[in-house]
Amino acid sequence: MKSSHIRRLPLAALLSLALGAAFAQETPPAPAEGAASAARPGGPGAATPEIEPKAYDKVITKDAKTQKGLVTVHQVKTKLYFEVPKALLGKQLLMVANATSVPSDVDHVGKSLAQDVVRFSLRGNKVFFQQVDHSFAADAGRPNAEAVKNSQRDAILASFNVEAFAADGSPVIEVSRLFQSEVGEFSARRMVKGTGLDAQRSYVDTTRAFPGSVRVDAVHTYSAPMMLNGPMGPAPAPAGWPARSATFGISYNLVELPAVAMMPRLMDDRVGYFYESRTDYGHDRHTIERERMITRWRLEKKDPNAAVSEPVKPIVWYIDKSTPTALVPYVKKGIEAWNVAFEAAGFKNAVQARPFPTKEQDPEFDPEDVRYSIIRWVPSQIPNAYGPHLSDPRSGEILNANIVMYHNIQKILRDWYITQAGPVDARAQQLPLPDDLMGDLVAYVVTHEVGHSLGFQHNMKASSQYPIEKLRDAKWLKEMGHVSSIMDYSRMNYLVQPEDKIDPALLIPKVGPYDIFATKWGYAPIPSAKTPQDEKLVLDSWAREQDSKPWLRFQAPMNGDYGTVMEAVGDADAVTATTLGTKNLQRLVKMLPKMTLRAGESNKDLADLYKGVWGQWTKELVHVAALLGGYDFQTKAGSQPGAIGKPAAKAQQARAVAFFNEQLFATPNWILDTAVTERLAPGVGTGLLVTTQRGVLNTLLSSEILGRMSGQEQLYGDKAYRIEQMLADLRGGVLGELKSGAAPTPARRNLQRSYVDVLAGKVEGSSYDDGRAAVRAELRLLGKQFAERGRTAGDSTTRAHWTELAELTDKALDPKAGGAKSTRPQMGLLDSEEEQAHWPAVR
Numbered sequence: 001m002k003s004s005h006i007r008r009l010p011l012a013a014l015l016s017l018a019l020g021a022a023f024a025q026e027t028p029p030a031p032a033e034g035a036a037s038a039a040r041p042g043g044p045g046a047a048t049p050e051i052e053p054k055a056y057d058k059v060i061t062k063d064a065k066t067q068k069g070l071v072t073v074h075q076v077k078t079k080l081y082f083e084v085p086k087a088l089l090g091k092q093l094l095m096v097a098n099a100t101s102v103p104s105d106v107d108h109v110g111k112s113l114a115q116d117v118v119r120f121s122l123r124g125n126k127v128f129f130q131q132v133d134h135s136f137a138a139d140a141g142r143p144n145a146e147a148v149k150n151s152q153r154d155a156i157l158a159s160f161n162v163e164a165f166a167a168d169g170s171p172v173i174e175v176s177r178l179f180q181s182e183v184g185e186f187s188a189r190r191m192v193k194g195t196g197l198d199a200q201r202s203y204v205d206t207t208r209a210f211p212g213s214v215r216v217d218a219v220h221t222y223s224a225p226m227m228l229n230g231p232m233g234p235a236p237a238p239a240g241w242p243a244r245s246a247t248f249g250i251s252y253n254l255v256e257l258p259a260v261a262m263m264p265r266l267m268d269d270r271v272g273y274f275y276e277s278r279t280d281y282g283h284d285r286h287t288i289e290r291e292r293m294i295t296r297w298r299l300e301k302k303d304p305n306a307a308v309s310e311p312v313k314p315i316v317w318y319i320d321k322s323t324p325t326a327l328v329p330y331v332k333k334g335i336e337a338w339n340v341a342f343e344a345a346g347f348k349n350a351v352q353a354r355p356f357p358t359k360e361q362d363p364e365f366d367p368e369d370v371r372y373s374i375i376r377w378v379p380s381q382i383p384n385a386y387g388p389h390l391s392d393p394r395s396g397e398i399l400n401a402n403i404v405m406y407h408n409i410q411k412i413l414r415d416w417y418i419t420q421a422g423p424v425d426a427r428a429q430q431l432p433l434p435d436d437l438m439g440d441l442v443a444y445v446v447t448h449e450v451g452h453s454l455g456f457q458h459n460m461k462a463s464s465q466y467p468i469e470k471l472r473d474a475k476w477l478k479e480m481g482h483v484s485s486i487m488d489y490s491r492m493n494y495l496v497q498p499e500d501k502i503d504p505a506l507l508i509p510k511v512g513p514y515d516i517f518a519t520k521w522g523y524a525p526i527p528s529a530k531t532p533q534d535e536k537l538v539l540d541s542w543a544r545e546q547d548s549k550p551w552l553r554f555q556a557p558m559n560g561d562y563g564t565v566m567e568a569v570g571d572a573d574a575v576t577a578t579t580l581g582t583k584n585l586q587r588l589v590k591m592l593p594k595m596t597l598r599a600g601e602s603n604k605d606l607a608d609l610y611k612g613v614w615g616q617w618t619k620e621l622v623h624v625a626a627l628l629g630g631y632d633f634q635t636k637a638g639s640q641p642g643a644i645g646k647p648a649a650k651a652q653q654a655r656a657v658a659f660f661n662e663q664l665f666a667t668p669n670w671i672l673d674t675a676v677t678e679r680l681a682p683g684v685g686t687g688l689l690v691t692t693q694r695g696v697l698n699t700l701l702s703s704e705i706l707g708r709m710s711g712q713e714q715l716y717g718d719k720a721y722r723i724e725q726m727l728a729d730l731r732g733g734v735l736g737e738l739k740s741g742a743a744p745t746p747a748r749r750n751l752q753r754s755y756v757d758v759l760a761g762k763v764e765g766s767s768y769d770d771g772r773a774a775v776r777a778e779l780r781l782l783g784k785q786f787a788e789r790g791r792t793a794g795d796s797t798t799r800a801h802w803t804e805l806a807e808l809t810d811k812a813l814d815p816k817a818g819g820a821k822s823t824r825p826q827m828g829l830l831d832s833e834e835e836q837a838h839w840p841a842v843r
Contacts (some may be wrong), residue, residue: 051161053125059164059172069209070256072170080176080204080216084120084127086169092132092257093118094399096370096390100217101249112402113250115390117257118157127173129158179204179218179252194222194246205249210369213255217368221247251368258298261395266532267292270543270635271521272457272487272554274389276396293396293532295389295455296522299347304527308348316352316373317403317450318365323377328355330439331375331405334446337486337511338454341519351450370400373453375446377405383412387449401453405446413441418595418609419616420492423587425504429595431605444486444508451487451515455522461555462488462514464563464572464632471495471570471577477506482569484551485514489566494616495580498587517545517552540638547640555633560708562630562648567619572632574623575652575659581620582663585613586670593675603679610676614688617671621664621692625699627656628726629708647712653721654729660696661733667747689747694754697734700726701758706771713770723774730755731778738785743798756782756805760812776813783809 060066060083065075072083095118099111117132160173180202201221208215224246267275273294301309317335319328335353342350353375357365367374370390389401414433422428427437462485470476472495483490486509493507521542529535546553557564563571570577589610596606630653631645668689677685699705712720734755737744744752759782762775783806790803 051125053162053164053172056164056166056172067207067209069214070212070254071209071214073207073209073214074172075207078176079174080179080207081163081172082175082214083166083170083172084122088256089120089122089171091119091259092394093120094253094255094257094370094390094392096253096255096400098251098253098368098402099248100251100368103246103248106246112388117393118254122162122171125162127160127162127171128156129160129178131155131157176204179216194224196223197221198223198245201245201247208366208369210364210366210371212371213253213369215254215366215368216252218250218252219247220250221245253368253370255370255399257392257394257399258397261392262298262397264293264395264532265296265522265535265539267294268521268539268543268637269556270546270554270637271518272459272556273455273518273522274391274452274457276391276393294522295391295396295398297398297454299342299345299350299523301346301525304525306346308343308346310348311350314350314352315454316354317375317401317453318354318356318367318372319375320367320377321356322379323375323405326435327439327442330443331446334443335375335450337443337447338450338515338519341511341516342523344516345520345523346525347523351454373401373403375403375405377407380406381408382406383408383410385409385445385449387452389453389455396455398453398455403446403449403453405442405449409445410438410442413438413445415609415612416491417441419585419588419612420494420581421496421504421507422591423584424496424498424500424502425507427504429591431595431598440505440508444510447511448486448509454519456487456515456518457554457556458489459485459487459514459518459554460489460557460564460566461553461561461633462512462551463490463568463570465514465551465553466570466572468495468570468573468576472497472500472502474500474502474506477502480551481510481512482506483509484512485518486511487515490569491567493569494584494620495569495577497580497583513549513551514554517542518554543637544640546634550634553634555635558633559704560629560631561633561645562623562626563632565623565626568623571623571626574620574627575655578620578624578659579663582617585617589613589671589673589676593679597679606676607680607684610680610684613671614692618692618695621660621696622699624656624659625696625705627653628700628721629653629705629712631708647716647720650719650721654725657700657726657729657733660700661729664693664696665733665751667745667751686747686750690750690754693751694758697730697755697758700730701762701771701775703769703771706774707769710769710771723770724777727774727778731782735782735785738782738789743793743795744801749801752801752805753808756808756812760808763812779809779813783813 059076060074060081061076063076064081067073071085071088074081074083094115096115097113099113102111119130119132121128121130158178160175162171163174164172166172180199181197198221203219205217205219207217222245224244267273267277273296275292275294277292297315298313299315300312302312303309319331319335323331332353336351338351339349342348356367359365365372367376384406385404387401387403389398391398417425417433417437418428425437427434432438433441463483465484466476466480466482470480471482471493477493482493482495488509490509492509493502496502496507521539526535526538529538555561555564557566562574565571565574568574568577569581592606592609592613596609597603627648630648632648633645636642636644672685672689706723709721709723709726713722732739735752736742737748756779759775759779763772763779786802786806786809790799790806793799793802
């Protein structure tokens with residue numbers, strides 16, 4: 001998943017190359033005798049002559065266009081000057097760069113390029129631009145305080161001659177070259193794989209000074225490889241093709257950090273917040289520790305004595321004027337849905353949504369000014385959304401959060417809702433979906449992304465914390481929802497059946513009990529605490545409520561935790577959940593032709609939604625596969641009793657394999673419905689079936705799962721589901737014709753070849769568990785049975801099939817033949833579930 005928390009990126013190494021070129025016209029003095037002669041003239045390591053400042057009016061002439069703000073900005077013809085107030089020198093600033101305009105099909109408007117903490121410092125007639133390092137911490141009274149400070153000296157990124165001093169002593173520096181050059185990570189080069197920035201086609205465009213920030217807009221043009229459309233998508237053209245041009249608008253913001261840093265709240269792994277961290281050398285433990293400060297907005301009560309008070313400064317998001325008009329009320333609804341959680345933390349109307357103000361309402365408003373947080377609606381074909389935020393590295397205080405909604409998020413929302421809720425909501429049995437339904441779906445995504453921008457991580461554990469029978473109970477769903485956190489990737493409630501007669505409004509996730517709990521834990525004031533350490537006992541007591549209320553638990557995705565798989569509903573009992581989900585998909589396949597085949601229209605909607613059915617079913621199969629060797633984890637801290645992990649029961653794991661035998665390996669003809677597949681390209685359905693079956697087999701026989709199963713046998717003995725038992729159960733389901741004597745159908749023959757191929761692949765290479773030995777034993781057993789059936793089967797096709805499998809098995813076991821090489825990549829379904837970007841499972 002694309003990370004929703006934008007990291008601070010170091011500048012020292014990033015600026016050096018660009019600034020070297022930008023300042024090359026300054027002539028360095030001759031190197032001192034004995035000095036290295038390799039210093040590059042004008043480079044960041046080279047000295048520049050210190051010139052005497054001129055009279056102010058000789059630099060800032062009558063031609064200057066001046067704006068006053070955090071920094072006074074002067075534009076004199078083609079030169080840009082900063083007049084840095086004396087009071088600002090040495091103060092910490094946040095520097096942020098965003099892409100404000102992009103070439104077509106290149107990411108999106110508002111893309112964050114980089115951020116870091118910087119400051120201006122004056123020394124003689126030079127102003128130094130420095131990166132401020134917050135990697136280490138130690139109390140000022142500690143003996144090692146000075147040593148810690150000297151171990152993270154702030155890097156000098158650039159130096160500027162003072163061109164003049166204002167009457168009050170404020171230095172004036174010429175900075176246009178800084179913004180006309182490519183500034184390391186503050187660059188759009190990576191977005192187009194650019195080979196270089198062309199200074200002749202790049203320039204400073206506009207500037208704006210605000211009371212708390214300054215903004216410089218630049219236009220940068222890059223040379224980039226020509227892209228050609230190929231079978232796998234766009235790819236760079238072969239060497240020798242001419243370069244193409246790509247021009248971006250880039251906005252640089254310098255914003256003042258709070259004069260007094262907010263008191264941090266320390267991270268606890270039992271509650272899912274993003275965090276800022278630094279190495280703490282200022283404690284008495286005999287270790288070096290990372291101090292982690294959760295990221296959160298600064299909320300202070302107007303009335304500190306009131307149980308619930310409006311905040312001094314609410315958290316405000318402005319709704320992009322590009323948002324489709326019909327969706328604006330739903331975006332507002334999605335933002336302000338969090339107020340129920342903030343009321344539990346003691347704040348009323350803490351989260352607000354507003355339209356872009358007019359010039360009369362707020363003459364300083366600018367969506368690129370980092371003092372404002374925006375819900376951006378960007379024209380992009382990518383079906384996605386994400387919610388980053390910028391935070392103060394000293395305290396974790398969130399300063400800005402620009403959420404991005406890609407226009408094509410509506411496409412994936414349509415497909416999700418139809419494949420997950422279509423059979424139980426008549427509104428989803430027609431195309432296009434009604435505006436009010438799409439509005440509610442957009443509001444759901446907005447609420448999730450706002451959650452990230454409030455500081456919350458994903459809580460994938462939430463989907464497995466409710467008793468599964470409650471997920472079809474209207475009273476429970478109305479009060480608790482079908483998932484305890486909007487921050488899970490749970491999506492719609494696909495367990496509900498038509499006979500349950502559940503209000504469709506209860507099928508969409510909402511702010512849940514965990515979200516309310518986590519908001520209180522992170523934002524509720526603790527007036528008695530004067531330091532972060534003073535809060536720890538209170539916060540610990542709040543976190544222990546999770547012991548008696550499992551739906552308040554948080555778990556970052558952990559290897560082997562079957563309760564943290566993505567796109568799941570009810571994954572505490574994935575077999576029952578997927579059985580119910582499969583019933584709805586069976587209903588949906590029969591609906592597709594009527595829904596999608598309309599006069600004058602193509603088959604695209606049918607093909608897309610049929611693919612969506614396969615995608616949804618595959619996700620649900622993944623949840624079942626995760627039970628094999630799986631654990632149920634609970635994060636615990638300090639003196640909380642008990643183990644953090646409990647293995648899936650032996651019967652639970654055996655039931656999972658039985659499910660695959662019955663639902664997937666016994667050919668699922670329902671998903672090959674000819675009323676659908678006859679309107680698609682030949683082989684689409686059967687090809688997807690082979691791919692899915694093979695993916696499940698690779699997953700069940702993966703080193704990860706076999707290793708965990710072996711470990712469970714070591715720890716729990718006969719109570720564990722053993723590898724040998726799983727292989728025997730798979731043999732009965734995949735190769736049942738060996739025992740029955742029946743002739744396997746073409747689909748079953750494809751499955752059986754895949755199975756032998758996967759087994760053969762497991763005897764290659766090294767193994768650190770019992771998996772390879774068990775697979776070799778299984779192949780020896782199967783080889784004999786294949787050979788016997790190859791001699792006795794009644795028809796030539798069946799005899800050829802069993803004989804081929806016998807030969808493949810022999811090759812796998814014959815060291816002289818070097819073993820049988822697997823003919824296809826060993827990729828399981830769990831591999832495709834790795835979180836890469838934010839919303840769609842496919843990204």
